[in-house]
Amino acid sequence: MTDSRPIALVAGASGIVGAGVAQQLVNAGWRVVYTPFARLVHHESYTRQRDDSAEDMSLLAQYLKQIRFVEDPYFHPELDPKSPIPSVRPLLNPMPRQIISDYVERVLAAATP
Numbered sequence: 001m002t003d004s005r006p007i008a009l010v011a012g013a014s015g016i017v018g019a020g021v022a023q024q025l026v027n028a029g030w031r032v033v034y035t036p037f038a039r040l041v042h043h044e045s046y047t048r049q050r051d052d053s054a055e056d057m058s059l060l061a062q063y064l065k066q067i068r069f070v071e072d073p074y075f076h077p078e079l080d081p082k083s084p085i086p087s088v089r090p091l092l093n094p095m096p097r098q099i100i101s102d103y104v105e106r107v108l109a110a111a112t113p
Helices: 008-014 019-027 054-066 096-111
Strands: none
Touching: 054 096
16 A cells, blocks of 8 residues: 655755655655656756855765665665766775765764864
8 A cells, every 4th residue: 555645844854855865754664666657856956056065065974874874775786886877886896885884974074173
């Protein structure tokens, strides 16, 4: 059985889209189901300038830690997360989960006075 109640409140509360919203839904007890018939349009930097300021990166790292986001469950761990097209991760390169963990630790350490 599916629940057709709108989830806009969850998505709108954080201002974060994509995997972050999916993780929030999972944490709230919802199940995320993929369908090729749904369409999500994300206009990067639509409401603000494209800016990867230290403050924004710190907020993202804090958010990822807060929602306990460690990996995208739909991204195969043997794919290369740095490749713009699907390709196998080079053997000695870190797994996507490790890249996320390292990023969060590095950004939060840099933000700590």
